[in-house]
Amino acid sequence: MNKNDKNDAPKKLNNSNLMLGFFWIIIVLILLNGLLFPFINQHKIIKTDYGTFMQCVNEGKVLQVELKDDYVYFTALKDNDTVFYQTGDMNDPLLVENLTKADSPNESGKIAFDKTIPKQNSPVLNFFLWWILPGVFFYLIWMYAQKKMMGGGGDKGNFLSFGKSDAKIYADSQIDTTFADVAGQDEAKDELMELVDFLHNPKKYTRIGATLPKGALLVGPPGTGKTLIARAVAGEAKVPFFAISGSEFVQMFVGMGAAKVRDLFKQANEKAPCIIFIDEIDAIGKRRDNLYGGNDEREQTLNQLLTEMDGFDGSKGVVILGATNQPDSLDKALLRPGRFDRRIQMELPDLEGRKAIFQVHLKNVQHEDINLDLVGRLTVGSSGADIANFVNEAALRAVRLNKDVVSTSDIEESIETVMAGGQKKGSVISPEERKIISYHEIGHAMVAAMQTHSAPVQKITIIPRTSGALGYTMQVDSGEKYLMSKQEMLNRIATLTGGRSAEEIMCNVETTGASNDIEQATRLARAMITQYGMSDKYDMMQLETVNNRYLGDDTSATCSSGTAAEVDNEVMQIIRDAHEKAKKIISEHKKEMDAAAEYLIKKETITGEEFMEIINMK
Ligand code: ADP
Ligand code: MG
Ligand code: ZN
Numbered sequence: 001m002n003k004n005d006k007n008d009a010p011k012k013l014n015n016s017n018l019m020l021g022f023f024w025i026i027i028v029l030i031l032l033n034g035l036l037f038p039f040i041n042q043h044k045i046i047k048t049d050y051g052t053f054m055q056c057v058n059e060g061k062v063l064q065v066e067l068k069d070d071y072v073y074f075t076a077l078k079d080n081d082t083v084f085y086q087t088g089d090m091n092d093p094l095l096v097e098n099l100t101k102a103d104s105p106n107e108s109g110k111i112a113f114d115k116t117i118p119k120q121n122s123p124v125l126n127f128f129l130w131w132i133l134p135g136v137f138f139y140l141i142w143m144y145a146q147k148k149m150m151g152g153g154g155d156k157g158n159f160l161s162f163g164k165s166d167a168k169i170y171a172d173s174q175i176d177t178t179f180a181d182v183a184g185q186d187e188a189k190d191e192l193m194e195l196v197d198f199l200h201n202p203k204k205y206t207r208i209g210a211t212l213p214k215g216a217l218l219v220g221p222p223g224t225g226k227t228l229i230a231r232a233v234a235g236e237a238k239v240p241f242f243a244i245s246g247s248e249f250v251q252m253f254v255g256m257g258a259a260k261v262r263d264l265f266k267q268a269n270e271k272a273p274c275i276i277f278i279d280e281i282d283a284i285g286k287r288r289d290n291l292y293g294g295n296d297e298r299e300q301t302l303n304q305l306l307t308e309m310d311g312f313d314g315s316k317g318v319v320i321l322g323a324t325n326q327p328d329s330l331d332k333a334l335l336r337p338g339r340f341d342r343r344i345q346m347e348l349p350d351l352e353g354r355k356a357i358f359q360v361h362l363k364n365v366q367h368e369d370i371n372l373d374l375v376g377r378l379t380v381g382s383s384g385a386d387i388a389n390f391v392n393e394a395a396l397r398a399v400r401l402n403k404d405v406v407s408t409s410d411i412e413e414s415i416e417t418v419m420a421g422g423q424k425k426g427s428v429i430s431p432e433e434r435k436i437i438s439y440h441e442i443g444h445a446m447v448a449a450m451q452t453h454s455a456p457v458q459k460i461t462i463i464p465r466t467s468g469a470l471g472y473t474m475q476v477d478s479g480e481k482y483l484m485s486k487q488e489m490l491n492r493i494a495t496l497t498g499g500r501s502a503e504e505i506m507c508n509v510e511t512t513g514a515s516n517d518i519e520q521a522t523r524l525a526r527a528m529i530t531q532y533g534m535s536d537k538y539d540m541m542q543l544e545t546v547n548n549r550y551l552g553d554d555t556s557a558t559c560s561s562g563t564a565a566e567v568d569n570e571v572m573q574i575i576r577d578a579h580e581k582a583k584k585i586i587s588e589h590k591k592e593m594d595a596a597a598e599y600l601i602k603k604e605t606i607t608g609e610e611f612m613e614i615i616n617m618k
C-alpha cells in the first residue's frame with residue numbers, strides 16, 4: 001500500500017553543485033585538448049621509406065604531399081586506390097624541384113604540396129594552462145576538504161556551492177493521504193484539524209491575535225500511525241510537505257547537521273504555508289547531558305533546531321510536526337511552549353479502533369463479509385501497522401490457496417501465523433509427547449474455564465508452530481478491557497500455571513514446555529508487586545520504574561537491594577499459591593481432563609465451544 005508515498009514529480013530543492021563544477025572543469029580540459037592536438041588525420045597511414053616516396057613521385061602516382069613536423073605525408077594511387085603514406089623528412093634540397101616537375105594523376109596533372117606551419121600556443125594560453133588551471137583545481141579541492149572538515153556554514157557557498165549541506169529534502173507538493181486513511185485516532189485528528197484550518201486560513205487566527213502552535217509532537221508506540229497522520233495533515237491542508245527523519249541530520253562531520261537544519265527552514269520559509277515533518281525526532285532531540293559525554297554533532301544540530309524554531313515567524317504558516325516513540329528522552333527545551341508545545345498522543349487502538357483499521361485496509365483487498373468483531377477481539381494490543389500486516393498476510397494466504405477473495409478464516413490464520421509462527425506440518429511428534437502436550441494445553445483451558453473473571457477459551461491447538469510453540473490455548477476477552485483487577489491478574493497467573501499442573505497431575509512429569517508460561521507468570525506477578533501496588537507488604541510503594549512506556553516493558557529497580565530480595569519472596573509466594581490453586585482444579589476434574597485431552601489428540605485443534613461442551617457433559 002504505497003499509495004501514500006506517491007508524489008508527483010518531487011522537486012529536488014537543494015542539490016550539491018559540486019559534481020556540476022567538476023563536470024565543467026572536465027569539459028574545459030577537453031576543449032583545450034582539442035585546440036592543442038587537433039586530429040591530424042583519421043585515415044590509416046602506411047609508413048614507408050624515402051626511396052619509395054621518390055619512386056612514386058617519379059612514376060607520377062602521387063596526388064598530394066604535405067610536410068608536417070619532421071614527416072612527409074603523401075597520398076598516392078595504388079591499384080586505383082588512394083593510399084595514405086608517411087615517411088621521414090630528409091631535408092632534401094631537391095624535393096620542391098622534383099615535386100614541381102613530376103606528373104600526377106591529379107586533375108591539374110601536378111602534385112599539390114604544402115608545408116604546415118607548427119602552431120605556437122599563445123603565451124597567455126600557456127600561462128593559463130600551466131599555472132592558473134592547476135592552481136584553481138587544487139584550490140577547489142582544498143576548499144572542499146576544508147569545508148567538509150570544518151563543517152562550514154551553509155549559506156555562504158561560492159559558485160560551486162561547496163559547504164551547502166547536501167540535504168535531500170523533497171517537498172511533496174501533492175499528497176493523497178487524507179484523514180480518511182487514518183482509522184480511529186479521533187482525538188489526534190481533532191487536534192490536527194485545527195492546524196489544517198490554520199494552514200488554509202491563517203488570517204482567521206492572526207486577525208484576532210491568536211498564535212497557533214508552531215509545532216506539534218506526535219507521541220506513541222511504534223506503528224500507531226504517527227507518520228501516516230502527519231502525511232494526512234499535509235494531504236488535507238494541500239500544502240507542501242517537507243519530510244525528513246531525525247537520523248538524517250546526524251552527520252559524520254560536526255556542523256553538517258546544523259547546516260541541514262538551516263537549509264530546511266530556509267526552504268520551508270520560501271514555500272510557506274507548508275509543513276515540516278521531522279520523523280523519529282529523538283535521534284536529534286535527546287536530552288543534552290554531560291553525564292555520558294556529549295555528542296557535539298547532535299547537540300549542535302539540536303541547538304540549531306531550537307534557534308530556528310524560535311526564529312521563524314509563526315504567522316507565515318509554517319507548521320512543524322515531530323514524531324517520536326521516546327518522548328521521555330527528549331530535551332526539555334524542545335518541549336517548552338513556542339516550540340513543540342502541543343503533544344498529540346497516538347495510542348494503541350481499542351476494539352472499535354482496530355475494527356476501523358481493519359476496514360480501512362480491507363478496502364484494498366477483495367474480500368467477502370468479514371467478522372470484524374471477531375478479528376478485532378483477536379488482535380488485542382496490536383497496532384495499526386500490525387493490522388495492516390495481518391490483512392496483507394491474509395491476502396497472501398488467499399492467493400496461496402487459489403482463492404479469489406479473503407475470508408475471515410484467512411485473517412484468523414494470518415493473525416495466528418504472525419503471533420505464533422506458521423504451522424509446522426512436517427514435524428513428527430511421538431504419541432507420548434503428543435499426549436503430554438495435549439494435557440498441558442487442556443490444563444490451561446481447564447483452569448481458565450473453572451475460574452470466574454477469566455477470559456473465555458477461544459481455541460486450543462496442538463499443531464506445532466515454527467516459533468517453537470508445540471501448542472497453545474487462546475483466550476479472548478469478549479469486550480474491551482481497560483483495567484485489570486488484582487483478582488483477574490491472580491487468575492491469569494493460575495491459568496498460566498495450569499499447563500505444568502496438568503503435566504504433574506495427569507502425566508506425572510515436568511517438561512520444558514512450561515518455560516514460556518513461567519516467564520509470563522513471573523513477569524505478571526512481579527509487576528503486581530513492584531508497579532501496581534498489589535501486595536500487602538509494600539502497599540502502594542513503587543519498586544520498579546518502566547524505562548520506556550512505548551518500547552517494551554523494560555524496567556529498572558527503584559528500591560534497595562534488601563527490598564529487592566524480599567520482593568522475590570513475594571513474587572514466589574504469588575506464583576506458588578496460583579500453582580496450588582491450579583493443581584487443585586485439575587485434580588478435581590480428572591475425568592473431564594481425560595475426555596478433553598483425548599478429543600484434542602484426535603482433532604489437533606478444537607474450539608472453545610467444543611471444549612466447554614466436553615467438560616460440561618461429564
Ligand atoms: P508510526 O510512524 O507510528 O510508527 P506509521 O505511521 O508508519 O506508524 O504506520 C505504519 C502503517 O500502519 C501505516 O502505513 C498504515 O498502513 C498502518 N496504520 C497505522 N495506524 C493506522 C491507522 N490508525 N489507520 C490505518 N492504518 C494505520
Ligand atoms: Mg513512523
Ligand atoms: Zn503452557
